[in-house]
Amino acid sequence: MKPSALTTHVLDTAAGIPAAGVAVELWRMEDATLVTRATTNADGRTDAPLMDAASFRPGRYELRFAVGDYFRARGQAAGFLDVVALNVGLEAGRGHYHVPLLCSPWSYSTYRGS
Template identity: 75%
Template structure:
């Protein structure tokens, strides 16, 4: 069975650059698991879940995009992605491509 882990990457699709300084929270069953900030490459410095801390289940990734874009009353504020993570599926990578008006995501590699 492949060990599982979770990482993320945030890209500012309006400017075509990595989104640095975005607060990212990972929640499971209503409890905060971890909080991190994206670095200059738009990634967190460490995985949100390592093979040692990984537990299968439903998770919420919350990205503070309103704060990143500096728009207190903007269209997007906290972008929330609900994901199901299973054991033995290898590395989960969840990129977020975001502008002040829209976002998209996918399971990356």
């Protein structure tokens, strides 16, 4: 089986830059447990995986991105979005899960990256 892990990356598509300073929370949905909190760095990534191979547990998770705070800190109106919540199902042995968030004050998209 391939070891599994979870990482993320946030891009500000309105400005065309990595989104530095976005607060990210990872919640395990089965028991409503906060797994970790992190903040994106200058490259729009967290400094460490949200779950590395050693701490990985399969299940249903919610990633919460505080994009409204990010846009307000940049002097922009937060627009339509405040906290973007993405619900994902993670399975053991499926390899690295990478969940990018591409956002503007008005919209977002995501996909399973590599």
